[in-house]
Amino acid sequence: MNCAWQQYLALLPTWLREPVDKLGKEDLEEVRLRLGLPAELVLHTGAVRLKRKISKEDLSFSINVASSYSPWAATSLEKGYVTAKGGHRIGVCGTAVIKNGEMRGIRNISSLCIRVSRNFPGISQAAEQIQGSVLIIGSPGTGKTTLLRDLIMQQAIKFNGNISVVDEREEIFPKNGDFFCFPPAAGVDVLSGCTKISGITTLLRVMSPQMIAVDEITSPDDCDALLQAGWCGVKLLATAHAANRDELFTRPIYKPILETKLFDSLIIMHSDKTWHSERMNICY
Amino acid sequence: MLLKLMGAIMVVASCSGFGILMAFTYKREVRSLDALLRILEWMINDLRFKMTPLPELCRISAGFGDSTLRSFFLKMEREMNKHTSPDAASCASAALSSTVNISPELQEILKQLGCSLGQFDAEGQIQCLESVRLVTEDRKSVLCKNMSNRLRSYQTLGLCAGAALAILLV
Numbered sequence: 438m439n440c441a442w443q444q445y446l447a448l449l450p451t452w453l454r455e456p457v458d459k460l461g462k463e464d465l466e467e468v469r470l471r472l473g474l475p476a477e478l479v480l481h482t483g484a485v486r487l488k489r490k491i492s493k494e495d496l497s498f499s500i501n502v503a504s505s506y507s508p509w510a511a512t513s514l515e516k517g518y519v520t521a522k523g524g525h526r527i528g529v530c531g532t533a534v535i536k537n538g539e540m541r542g543i544r545n546i547s548s549l550c551i552r553v554s555r556n557f558p559g560i561s562q563a564a565e566q567i568q569g570s571v572l573i574i575g576s577p578g579t580g581k582t583t584l585l586r587d588l589i590m591q592q593a594i595k596f597n598g599n600i601s602v603v604d605e606r607e608e609i610f611p612k613n614g615d616f617f618c619f620p621p622a623a624g625v626d627v628l629s630g631c632t633k634i635s636g637i638t639t640l641l642r643v644m645s646p647q648m649i650a651v652d653e654i655t656s657p658d659d660c661d662a663l664l665q666a667g668w669c670g671v672k673l674l675a676t677a678h679a680a681n682r683d684e685l686f687t688r689p690i691y692k693p694i695l696e697t698k699l700f701d702s703l704i705i706m707h708s709d710k711t712w713h714s715e716r717m718n719i720c721y
Numbered sequence: 722m723l724l725k726l727m728g729a730i731m732v733v734a735s736c737s738g739f740g741i742l743m744a745f746t747y748k749r750e751v752r753s754l755d756a757l758l759r760i761l762e763w764m765i766n767d768l769r770f771k772m773t774p775l776p777e778l779c780r781i782s783a784g785f786g787d788s789t790l791r792s793f794f795l796k797m798e799r800e801m802n803k804h805t806s807p808d809a810a811s812c813a814s815a816a817l818s819s820t821v822n823i824s825p826e827l828q829e830i831l832k833q834l835g836c837s838l839g840q841f842d843a844e845g846q847i848q849c850l851e852s853v854r855l856v857t858e859d860r861k862s863v864l865c866k867n868m869s870n871r872l873r874s875y876q877t878l879g880l881c882a883g884a885a886l887a888i889l890l891v
Contacts, residue, residue, distance in 0.1 A: 498806075501839060502804050505774035505775060509841060509842055510843070542841045543841065
């Protein structure tokens with residue numbers, strides 16, 4: 438297992454670093470900071486609440502450190518998150534700033550969810566036989582991105598071709614400055630920080646990929662982007678939020694990609710972070 | 722007699738030196754404000770097109786500044802890289818407290834700059850920097866008004882005060 442642990446600790450207020458390091462180095466999933474309430478450490482074994490309450494300065498500190506004291510540069514704040522060095526994602530809640538009917542940022546921050554990004558090389562070994570385009574589904578926090586990252590690495594080695602990754606949230610291959618925290622295999626090109634629709638269009642034009650990987654299909658735009666990439670000789674690897682096959686087929690947002698049989702195989706993540714694969718049989 | 726003459730020369734020289742120092746400090750502040758205006762202009766343009774993160778922005782800004790501003794921006798960058806200050810304003814005030822040779826007016830402007838950094842949206846950030854630029858321009862225009870006369874006055878006053886002291890003492 439690889440994890441940029443020191444970079445994770447740096448995101449936390451100084452008083453919180455020691456208890457988090459002591460209690461959660463091995464199995465911490467996330468730290469939740471809520472204004473005026475005790476800090477909560479979510480471990481694999483359950484949640485632990487510390488005594489000290491979170492102040493406004495604590496929340497401001499984490500956001501500032503995560504964005505290198507440049508919250509204005511973190512355009513992802515418009516979508517409610519900031520990805521820090523090491524790939525650790527901070528989910529942000531507060532009061533939305535709306536301009537022209539669109540969310541432009543968040544002020545009066547009231548809570549943060551700081552997730553640990555970990556890399557488990559080899560977890561996708563059992564998926565070696567899966568053919569064609571693959572959709573990974575699971576509830577939040579079940580390890581979809583971790584599996585996707587390993588699957589990309591495995592495919593890059595097996596495939597011996599070009600795999601392009603649109604890493605919108607910079608979570609699949611997070612960077613530390615100019616370098617990747619979890620270096621991708623040879624043959625993997627990563628386009629970070631741009632939307633899936635523009636990223637996929639760019640990659641199709643300029644990188645001649647044989648496979649395109651994206652994380653978290655959550656909007657109709659994301660589905661459109663995948664439809665654009667399908668049937669032009671490019672295989673797809675993607676993740677989506679759905680606990681099981683039924684939920685996936687019930688969500689209207691995924692209808693276009695399921696109806697068009699864009700994916701050949703489905704990998705379903707379980708809450709204990711194990712997974713199994715199925716053939717994608719569409720019954721529309 | 723020789724001792725008195727030497728004493729008089731020393732009094733005149735030191736008072737003149739003080740006058741020259743005042744004039745030099747005045748000129749240095751104008752130079753610093755000039756450099757700060759250049760930096761602010763550059764920061765605003767960078768925010769419009771590149772959105773470079775603040776520590777890097779400070780490091781690059783240090784290259785545009787005179788020795789005072791260079792030291793301020795480098796200290797601010799160091800402070801941010803330590804990951805111990807809650808926000809950019811605290812980093813700026815920590816950097817200011819350890820920067821020497823800085824006039825109270827420039828200190829005030831830099832404090833304002835520090836407080837303006839760290840906005841949550843780029844548009845708001847640009848507007849804040851614009852307002853700091855206006856304050857800096859105002860201060861500079863006040864200093865530049867009759868600058869040559871003021872500089873001459875400082876030097877002349879120094880010399881005259883020295884001469885008067887020498888006459889009184891000798």
